[in-house]
Amino acid sequence: MNNIYLPHLVTIDEIIEEAPDVRSFKLVFQDPALRESFEFKTGQFALYSAFGLGESTFCIASSPTRKGYVECTFRRSGRVTGGLAQLSVGDTMGFRGPYGNYFPVDEWKGKNLVFIAGGIGLPPVRSVIWNVLDRREDFGNITIVYGAKTVADLVYKEELKGWDERGDVTLVQTVDPGGQTPDWKGKVGFVPTVLEEAAPAAENTVAVTCGPPIMIKFVLSTLGKLGFADQSVFTTLENKMKCGVGKCGRCNVGDVYVCKEGPVYTAAEIKRMYNDF
């Protein structure tokens, strides 16, 4: 029988402590054939299980351009993530996916890209960032605006440093007022405000954003002010999911099943949805 709820087994190959209670896992499939054949697209998500505790949904935070493994980043906040946080390198967990739609990165060739993320909303955006950086010549200017509550809460600190040092990426980092440290060299302010100051040109540009719902709301409005057309702005909705395959009934935003018709949407699509966020 084809059991759509049965996960693959993966081994934790590496753990990175990103921020307080936030960590990344690098996962390798235990089945050697699957390790070779596994493919996904940037923006897709999966369900990760801690045995005995259940499954949680996160995006795949790595880029499909990097083969042989997948990465996820999560905050310890509930039962399943609490269980996952107790695992060590070499331990086994479950992986079910990839599910959902994806960012149409191939259609963006020749365009400038602006990435706007807040807090733990960076992981899905990071998959896109590495995807485009791994074929940098296909795209125009790349701008990244990333913010978190405090300096400690910024995730992928090493990668941020790397992006900052690259000559072909403009990185603007910010922390919420009060979240700065004495040696903080980035901006202080909320992401939408900092985005407005940075004012990336909307001409021939695609914007990708993810973060807390309230941040996304204001970022979409700021992008509108900056002249971005709704169909050039993409975001990913991370609703609670249990099945990931359109059955369990909880991820819907009105008539839209995020797990199947999403999680990636343009701002134009978001604006057509029921107010059910």
Place this chain on the structure above:
Amino acid sequence: MAEKILSKDGLTGLIASVTENGGRFIAPTIVARQIVFKKVAAASDIAGDYVLARNSFKEFLFPQTEVIAEFKLGKDKVEMSGVEPRTPYTVVFGARPCEAASLAGLRALFTWDFVDEFFTKRDEKTVVITVGCTRGDDSCFCTTVNLSPEATEGADVYMRETEDGGYSVSPLTDKGRKFVEAHELAFSSGAAKLKPLFSPEKIKEVDLKRISERLKDKSHYDDPVWAKLARKCIGCGACTFTCPTCRCFDITDEGTAFEGERRKNWDACQYDSFTLHASGHNPREHQYQRWRNRFMCKFNFYPEKFSSKGCVGCGRCIRVCPVRLDITDVMEEFSK
């Protein structure tokens, strides 16, 4: 005209014939003074003269809880394996025309792109026999959703009660015809006087077309009337559990740190934890938003998305509601 008849004695033979072959015969029976769908062993167990069972028969296709996988954590490795659902040959007898119509929606949902074989394998092995309604009550509203006491949607075999306590038998699908053939000794030929059906004129009716149109216009979503209408809902979820079309579920692990099982359990959109994010954000924070979702699911999402009925008008949610929140009152509001 000679037709197929199932007499009282024939029913006893039919139950024996089904159960002898390892099948289960599900019918309305009396448990704690309530009519409940349950496995029965004899015709005398089957309740007569009822409106409809308290539970819908969906639990025999989509159980309240079921194991979908098992895992074992050893010293050096973890084993996880899928579990095959138990799918005995199942005969559901005495379902009402309204609830049988819920099958189309369940089938659409469980086979939408990804096929949930826990449902389809049971569905394949299940024969649904409906009996036309000779009774109805204040909570019935099947005519509103274009059904009736003699609707046949979803039924493999449709029966009518006869004055002498038997049934006239009309097989409707291939599965139904094969069923009647396989147990032909239980049936006889002849003519019988049929009991009159419950009159559709006595069933309350709301203008469904008008509701569908109103719900398509998204502006109603932020109408304060939703909060007003659903204010008394206490979020118990009883409506969803008794509903033949509701099919939301949760997936959870049970067991110890070393071995256990993964289960699919019924869940309900009426619970606050249903959509609660890990961050604390809840897209449906208030009860009226959850109630609105349920109503929209039934009268907009299901018809539009799965081209099937999200509500079959059986009225179970009205009968079971502890605060008497009547879905037809809300329908009235949106048919204005």
